[in-house]
Amino acid sequence: MECQRRWRWFSSGWILILGVFALKETQAAxxxxxxxxxxxxxxxxxxxxxxxxxxxxxxxxxxxxxxxxxxxxxxxxxxxxxxxxxxxxxxxxxxxxxxxxxxxxxxxxxxxxxxxxxxxxxxxxxxxxxxxxxxxxxxxxxxxxxxxxxxxxxxxxxxxxxxxxxxxxxxxxxxxxxxxxxxxxxxxxxxxxxxxxGYKNLKDNVPPEVIASRRVNPEGSTILSCTATGFYPHSILLHWEKNGTLGVWGRETSSGILPNMDNTFYLQVTLELPPEDSGMGYTCVVEHIELMAPAVYPVPEKPTREKPSTLALGIVLAVILLVSCAGAFIAWRKRKSGMVVMRER
The missing domain is CATH 3.30.500.10 (MHC class I-like antigen recognition-like)
Known part of the structure; x- marks a missing residue:
């Protein structure tokens, strides 16, 4: 069992190293x-x-x-x-x-x-x-x-x-x-x-915007997600490390590199961990030609929650709806009261 783990780590390490060299070679060529x-x-x-x-x-x-x-x-x-x-x-x-x-x-x-x-x-x-x-x-x-x-x-x-x-x-x-x-x-x-x-780059290179997140699915497994978007050119490498060590930690899936409407690109890589792994200590490491060195994005210790701005917007909309309903109700009561007065006259 230990031999298999070492072999998987060795294979993953070499794949990553070869991928980095391939990335550097193909970006401009x-x-x-x-x-x-x-x-x-x-x-x-x-x-x-x-x-x-x-x-x-x-x-x-x-x-x-x-x-x-x-x-x-x-x-x-x-x-x-x-x-x-x-x-x-x-x-x-x-x-x-x-x-x-x-x-x-x-x-x-x-x-x-x-x-x-x-x-x-x-x-x-x-x-x-x-x-x-x-x-x-x-x-x-x-x-x-x-x-x-x-x-x-x-x-x-x-x-x-x-x-x-x-x-x-x-x-x-x-x-x-x-x-x-x-x-x-x-x-x-x-x-x-x-x-x-051969004369000039058709589009300026753009570094990726990266977000690392963590959630727990209903079955109890921890799902780590690393999303890179808005980058150009399309060649990019994303991989997971745990406590700074490369390895095979769970079932990994990828969206593949997809185009955005503005001619930049998008990629999401997820890692599903076994139930006994809490997802602590993981980082998403990103390689792109516009990054001077590999960029490291730690996964939050707590599951990702709704952003405060989104929550605040929801509260504001709810208040506006409540005020609108109250105003409509008051206007209806006034009209009804006016009709009663007219009938009494």
Whole structure:
């Protein structure tokens, strides 16, 4: 038993150490670019094309065929790319309109419902680089809200997700569309990202706001929670220590790193302790690129209670409600008394 405990501690320690090194390596080197194009049209015409681009979860630009203009969201990107480069990319997008038009009309013509209703075609693409080397890239093709095909660029094979769409696979695998796909991923996804992230950070780094709490569930177990929110970039490490010692203390669960509305991130890690462990002496240790050193957050000795501000607000609202009800009652009594006086006259 003692041997198993030592082995678990040793394994956890090495995992943590490797994680810290991985954190330092990937913070500045790993980047992701996501692009989405949406085309709406009928069997007769192309009605609209919209495109939007995100890098490291920050919107960098959009395109609409009505204006035939690239809308750059971050001013310094003009400096990073140069006017000629942006103009060239705009021309490429305009040229690609004919490809979207052909796809919409071809698929609409083969639709079983041969009317003039609108159809929607979507292309979702994403790519990732690490130390300037492409490590992942994918494309998803969606028709009228249903995914028909997807491809992992590393594998190079289209995966058919709708049996009735199998008849289109030879088109995707043709030399023309294969070359177009590869050029699209290189020019729009990878090269564009390299130029932008190599010039400046898209978003300022933000340290996490961390709260450690403790509660007891109805079964008698103690639940420790460590919540980190509002941080950027997304890479972060949270682990538990007891009296300054790393170990495996109970059943640990994680929310996973989730996005916030402001393009920052959220993570919660909980630790369920056995009934015989009161939860005393625990700390949550946080590693993030914006923290100069690992930050330690002790778990409160007593279960977390409702904040005084929240309690005070509740009391104020209750008083306001009570006063409002009393005022309404007094006004009703006055009206009733007035009616009685009038009847007596």
């Amino acid at each position: 790993h980047h992701r670019h996501v692009g989405q194009f949406t085309a709406v049209g009928t069997i007769h015409s192309l009605l609209e094309i919209n495109g939007i681009s995100f890098m490291d979860d920050v919107e960098v630009g959009s395109y609409n065929n009505a204006q035939r203009k690239l809308n750059i969201k971050i001013p310094w990107i003009f400096e990073a790319l140069g006017y000629d480069y942006i103009t060239q990319r705009r021309h490429l997008l305009v040229d690609h309109e004919q490809h979207f038009r052909w796809v919409i009309q071809y698929l609409a013509k083969n639709d079983t419902n041969l009317d003039s209703r609108n159809h929607t075609g979507q292309l979702l693409a994403d790519c990732e680089i690490d130390n300037d080397i492409k490590i992942k890239s994918h494309i998803h093709l969606i028709w009228d809200g249903e995914e028909y095909y997807r491809i992992d660029e590393e594998d190079g094979q289209w995966e058919n997700l709708k049996p009735e769409a199998k008849k289109y696979q030879h088109i995707l695998e043709s030399p023309f569309w294969t070359d177009l796909r590869k050029r699209y991923m290189n020019e729009y996804c990878v090269d564009l990202m390299r130029k932008i992230v």
